[in-house]
Amino acid sequence: MSITVLKPGLQTTIQSRPRIGMRHLGVPTGGAADTLSLALANRLVGNEWHEPALEAALLGPTLRFDSHCTFALAGAQSAATLNGEVVAMHVAVLARAGDELVVGSATVGARIYVAIAGGIEADEVLGSRSTNVQAGFGGLHGRALEAGDRIQSSSLPVEICKTPDEYHPPMSSSWAVRVCASAETEQLDAAGQERLFDTNWTISRRADRMGLQLDGPKLDVSSDGRMASAGVFPGAVQCPEDGAPYILGADAGTVGGYPRIAQVVRADRHLLGQLRSGDHLRFLLRDADEAVEALHAKIAYWRDWLPEIEEILL
Numbered sequence: 101m102s103i104t105v106l107k108p109g110l111q112t113t114i115q116s117r118p119r120i121g122m123r124h125l126g127v128p129t130g131g132a133a134d135t136l137s138l139a140l141a142n143r144l145v146g147n148e149w150h151e152p153a154l155e156a157a158l159l160g161p162t163l164r165f166d167s168h169c170t171f172a173l174a175g176a177q178s179a180a181t182l183n184g185e186v187v188a189m190h191v192a193v194l195a196r197a198g199d200e201l202v203v204g205s206a207t208v209g210a211r212i213y214v215a216i217a218g219g220i221e222a223d224e225v226l227g228s229r230s231t232n233v234q235a236g237f238g239g240l241h242g243r244a245l246e247a248g249d250r251i252q253s254s255s256l257p258v259e260i261c262k263t264p265d266e267y268h269p270p271m272s273s274s275w276a277v278r279v280c281a282s283a284e285t286e287q288l289d290a291a292g293q294e295r296l297f298d299t300n301w302t303i304s305r306r307a308d309r310m311g312l313q314l315d316g317p318k319l320d321v322s323s324d325g326r327m328a329s330a331g332v333f334p335g336a337v338q339c340p341e342d343g344a345p346y347i348l349g350a351d352a353g354t355v356g357g358y359p360r361i362a363q364v365v366r367a368d369r370h371l372l373g374q375l376r377s378g379d380h381l382r383f384l385l386r387d388a389d390e391a392v393e394a395l396h397a398k399i400a401y402w403r404d405w406l407p408e409i410e411e412i413l414l
Contacts, residue, residue: 101169101255103216105245107162109203113231114222114239114251115213117150118414122226123354129334130238131230133211133309133350133373136269136402137175139412141215144172144192146258149408151219152229152239154251156212157308158376160203161245163214165195169255170217174263176209176374177271190263192217209271210307210376218254233309234351267405275375276382277368279337280391283330284359287321288339295319296345296361296383303379304344309351312375318343321359329357335364335372337383347372365391366413367398 105112115138118131132138132155139149147153154161160178172192173180180187180203187193187201195201206212222229222239231239240249288296299316306313321339332338336348338358347364348356349372362383364372375381386394395413402409 101167101253103169103251103253104164104166105161105247105249105251106164106200108245108247108249109156109161110159112154112156112161112245113233114152114220114229115155115231116152116222116229118230118350119226119228120414123331123333126354127226128232128351128353130232130350131228132213134175134213134370135412135414136370137211137213137373139406139408140190140263140267140269141172141174141213143406144174144190144261144263145170145215145217146256146261147215147217147219149406149412151215152222153216153220154214154245156203156214158210159205160212160214162203163201165197165199165201167197167255168195169253170194170258171201172215173203173212174215175211175213176206178206178212179204190268192258192261194260206376208273209374211373216253216255217258218256221252232351264405267402271374273378274380275371276384277371278365278384278386278391278394279362280365280386280388282336282360282363284321284327285361287359288319288361292319292321297385301345301381303375303377303381305377307375307377309349311349311352312347312372314345314347314381319345319361321361327357327359329355330360332356332360333363335369336360337362337364349373365394367391367395370413
């Protein structure tokens with residue numbers, strides 16, 4: 101079956117699992133910015149958690165289904181309609197040939213996921229079918245969707261399914277993520293560390309899959325721009341010379357020369373995919389043992405609904 105893109109939205113790409121084990125070759129991790137929401141959408145339509153789905157940033161696409169299929173929405177809260185009728189999040193929905201799905205603006209959260217039963221056909225590169233727009237590979241010709249594109253799917257029949265209420269991730273405009281100290285945290289003096297962890301930061305206008313710049317008090321680091329480049333990972337909090345912290349996202353590069361002043365813990369990394377400009381953010385400092393404990397607790401909570409949760413929260 102095929103789906104025709106009538107309007108692409110602000111930036112809609114095909115995303116799947118991350119690319120693991122490639123960072124030493126300079127290949128970003130990529131994949132869905134919010135892997136948990138991707139998995140929830142796929143779970144509703146009977147797919148494996150990492151099947152390619154549409155990831156829409158802030159404003160979703162308008163799609164026409166050219167044959168019968170089942171789809172589901174998860175992630176950021178959005179007003180969506182099918183032929184003018186409201187479509188709920190977190191429930192599988194049957195669409196018939198000729199039906200039009202309009203995914204509106206995200207009202208809370210940043211990214212909406214649209215999963216299709218049977219998955220979406222996409223180019224596989226380096227072990228993943230996720231789109232890397234910067235490098236121009238994966239997904240659909242390595243780019244965001246455009247009006248007139250036709251998305252192909254095998255469209256398997258599935259039973260109608262709903263996400264239980266207790267597994268609806270809360271969306272907000274005020275967030276808190278747990279972090280650990282990182283390699284250069286000590287380059288902040290005591291006052292700087294206090295500002296880092298006591299400030300209610302605001303996500304700036306510079307917010308995309310590469311990362312999130314934070315507005316707030318300036319931090320003073322002592323690298324003088326002479327720090328040797330070192331490995332970085334999604335969730336790393338760097339502090340450039342301008343003193344504005346920057347959180348690396350899914351598509352961030354693999355090395356950087358700015359001090360690494362914190363690292364978002366693995367249990368909370370998926371939350372970064374839902375932060376948007378104007379949202380508020382607090383860092384909650386944890387030690388390594390507490391970070392591991394938080395991950396184990398999150399895995400235990402989600403395992404009954406998403407058995408692959410340990411892989412999802414990579």
